[in-house]
Amino acid sequence: MQPARVAAAGGSEATLAPRRRWRAPSMRLVLPVSAVVAAMLAAIPLIYLVVRVAQADGPQIVDALWNARIATLMVNTVGLVLAVAAACLVLGVAIAWLLTRTDLPGRRAWLVVSSLALAVPSYVAAFGWIATTDVRGFWGAFLVLTLCNVPLVTLPTIAALRLADSASEDVARTLGRGRSRAFMEATWPQIRPAALAGVLLVALYVLSDFGSVALMRYQAFTWAIQVAYESLFDRTLAAVMSVVLAAMGIALVAAERRMRGAQARVGSTVAARSKPIPVALGRWRWLAQGGLVVMALLSLGVPLGALARYLLLRTDTSTTVQPGDLLADTLSTVGLAAAGAFVALALALPIGILAARFRSRLATATESASYLGLALPGIVVGLSLVFFSLNVAPMLYQSIWMLAFAYGVLFLPKAVGAVRSSIVQVEPGLEDVARTMGLTPARVWARVTARIAWPGIGAGVLLVALTAMKELPATLLLRPTGTETLATSLWRLTSGTAYAAAAPYALVLIAVAAVPALLLTREVAGGKRHPEETL
């Protein structure tokens, strides 16, 4: 028996070797090629937008720019972005410091409460303020966007503060600095990149926000684009404004990535050992508690109060929603979001695997392309895909596939992140061991890598679906006629001041948004995830 087995083994070896040689290069080709295809698909909205603008006559563009008081819009948008970013920087760093470096009672509970603001989509918060107060315009948009976005600064700053060395602040004090100067000179440089990365993310979200500025009737770029598009005459104008907005978004994302890299470098040089000894707030403690209570009341109390008011005190049945409508809208929302998540996963798999396993220029380039989804505002992606489907693929115009594709592009960064981090977790050593046990690369992938990575990827796809359920501007432009989602119904009803009818939609949307906010807050504060993943 023995010699025969050896011969058999030798024989299979002899036939396997050439087959593997034939198969391996094809595997090595399939992955990069599909990653490049996915990256190109993700770039369609940006590319087609540029093509559309280039096709328009020069004078037409100049005319469009001139007529639209684009300077006014620019000032409005940039002013709002700067104001919200500054407010979030101050509030976010102050809250992060209170929750990590002081003896404030209930710090753990406050961390959860202050990040729950992420569970209220900004247009739902805007609905709450409009339905209960007279705040509108700049101050309305400023208030809503600041309250919703502060956690984007607070959470990464907390993560950086936990890593930052508190002993260096003690040393600074013994070297002649007072308390606040010691913080500014010893601690702030260690957390500055994280805080600024958070602020840039806030700026990005304010720039691309459509729902709350539109509901607050504040003339920002996004709302102007939608108005120009709806008016049908000004499509070139809408395209031109979209290009400007896209450029600003790309610049912000690029700056945010650089800040994140800078924080990683700061973090790697610090090896904090000693647990910081909390600063005794003394009588300031009441002021701090009061401030946090006010923040919680404004960011959570107002939207939830509006909900309670219109859900509990229903007045007139004609202004309330039919349960059937709510159910139908929920079902169509879930269906669209699931299709979007599927598209995102399909695009993310090659890009994410390539980024996780191969550090090459191609991997970096395809991963960067996937970040376009973060940089491009939803209204820009929506508008570009309208042009694209009208001119290139008319049969897809106003089909659910075009909308699912928009979701896939918009939430591609999330999906790539999930795929990448899940696969990075699989130790390459495991794959090597499996190879030595006689498995081909494809079998190793199926039996080891994919098996271990699957739960993480699945969870990521689920989060993509939840996020897609809240999407408003691209959905407004691309949804098939007659189809409504939770977000579009809330928007339509709130615009028409049917607040009682809008309230149930707001409730469902908060429930949807609360899932990632509650699940991921702790990990973001621990520095294991990036803040945009909670939205």
Added chain:
Amino acid sequence: MSELQIRKIVAGYDSAPVLRGVSFTVPHGSLTAVLGPSGSGKSTLLRVIAGLNRPVEGAVVVGGRVLSGPRVHVAPERRRIGLVPQDAALFPHLDVLANVGFGLPRAQRRATRALDLLDMVGMGAFATRMPGELSGGQRHRVALARALATEPDVVLLDEPFSALDAALRAEVRGQVRQVLRRAHTTAVLVTHDQDEALSMADQVAVVDEGRLVQVGTPAEIYAKPASRWLAQFIGGALVLPGTWNDGTVVGPLGTVPAVLADGHLANRGDTVDLVLRPEQLSLRTVGSGGEGVVAMVRDVAYFGHDAVVTMDLPACEQPLQARVLGDQQWRPDSEVLVSVRSAGLAFARQ
């Protein structure tokens, strides 16, 4: 002159006292090691001296100037006290020279003073490096130069060598000691490592559970520990029961010369605890003549320069350890003759 006086310090966090009345004096220009197990309150003492923790009671006086006391609390930035924390805590965003110059007036930050200090700690060639590029020992030397740059009255070192590996530790210890001597700076070193305390300090203050156990020179602390606990905490000790016989203790090792520890009284015939250091025992082969008690070698740990021999004594439950020179071989399961070379320390039983 900058003598440091610690007077009856009671301090802690959130009303739970960690220090319960600690007093000692550090003479000008000398180094005192505060030695204690973890959680004994020694780091809190350092924070009190630095002004980072406000004591509930007691006073901190440097060169006759009250820094902490009743109704007095000088802020850390006005104390002229330097701090070298546990992990060096260099500012990660500043280069080595800027770290050293951090406490100097703006005009002097990159002047010769900072460079001279870097030369003194042997880091002159690293002025433009970033902290992340330095090894652990180099970081500590930079941290020391940073603390000395402002010419403080007192320098505080908080477990400064615990992050270093053993070989590097001895080297950096020697360098730090030399730099401090040259600068004539009064220094307080906090450590849980008794070797570090004994080898570096002019004076050792032992703290346990927030109280001062003993203050003295390293030799005093080692030779005349104030308690059985301290004897065992420092350098390891054998504690054997015996009967006090005015100048000798009769016990498992026969009749051993001994003195009573400070503050302990015993009458002839009283039961006492005899404390011996492992190096006080000498071993001879059985049959070589002379006095001694026969013991059975259980285990030998050989270190080259010396060896620790663990033995079983017939009349004693606990094993006996002797530290002997490494020039003679001892085999497990052989019999040896044990004798005591110098007087032990006797503690009366309460």
